[in-house]
Amino acid sequence: MAKLSHYDEAGQAHMVDVSAKAETRREAVARAFVELSDAVLAALPQNPKGNPLEVARFAGIQAAKKTAELIPMCHPLALSFVDVAARVVEGGVEIEATAATVAGTGVEMEAMVAASVAALTVYDMTKALDKGIRIREVVLVRKSGGKSGEYLRK
Template sequence: MNEKLSHYDEAGQAHMVDVSAKAQTRREAVAAAFVELSDAVLAALPQNPKGNPLEVARFAGIQAAKRTSELIPMCHPLALSFVDVQATVVAGGVAIEATAATVAGTGVEMEAMVAASVAALTVYDMTKALDKGIRIREVVLESKSGGKSGDYRREPSKTA
């Protein structure tokens, strides 16, 4: 495990990490989020007057991934080679999965996480008229590949 936070210099000031010496390799990350919805909201999804919340959420997540460096101050602007967001109705809500990929000198974890988060927020926005108690939870990095730090896969939850 890295003993030092890479976004801070010796004086403790935040800075953007210089990735110019890193090899440009294919990097991919998958993130997930869960939007907890009541049975009534789930039943109403097909009749939403604002349109299909799942499709709007997919598009919002894709757009968000492309704008991550504008939202997270120390993120590098990346040329993304692939972004996919899936929003699936499951028991108790909507499961979001976002995948981002690039060939660059830094990873795409933040792009995948922002995509999943914004897709989840969009489901909330599209359904909040029906229920203000909607919860967004479990925004997590599921996996990443490529780069100096190697591959990562999240361990399955022991509470599931």
């Protein structure tokens, strides 16, 4: 049975030592969904704060680079690539964030933080029209590289 890697034998939280792990190319993709009313969706192009989807894209990219500052046990990583796409779909905005690195640990958290912050930015940019906006389904879609290999959400 697998154990939680961020705890020592005494049950104390600690940062995992990844110094012995091989540096390999690692990539992760995460998604988030921002549920918006039809009225908010119709108003997106006229937003006085600017294009909410483009601002969310930049916010997600910036957030991925700050993941280690936000998540206490995350390792600071030199990211090779970060991309965030935000697109209007039925019922809201779908966000997909991709992060990649060549390192001894993965980039799942960077992708998840990017998707989450991009979703929060869509909320921030549209909240004047509706306080009932919901952010949901922040999930890891896939990851590759490292000891645990490939993961693909079913």
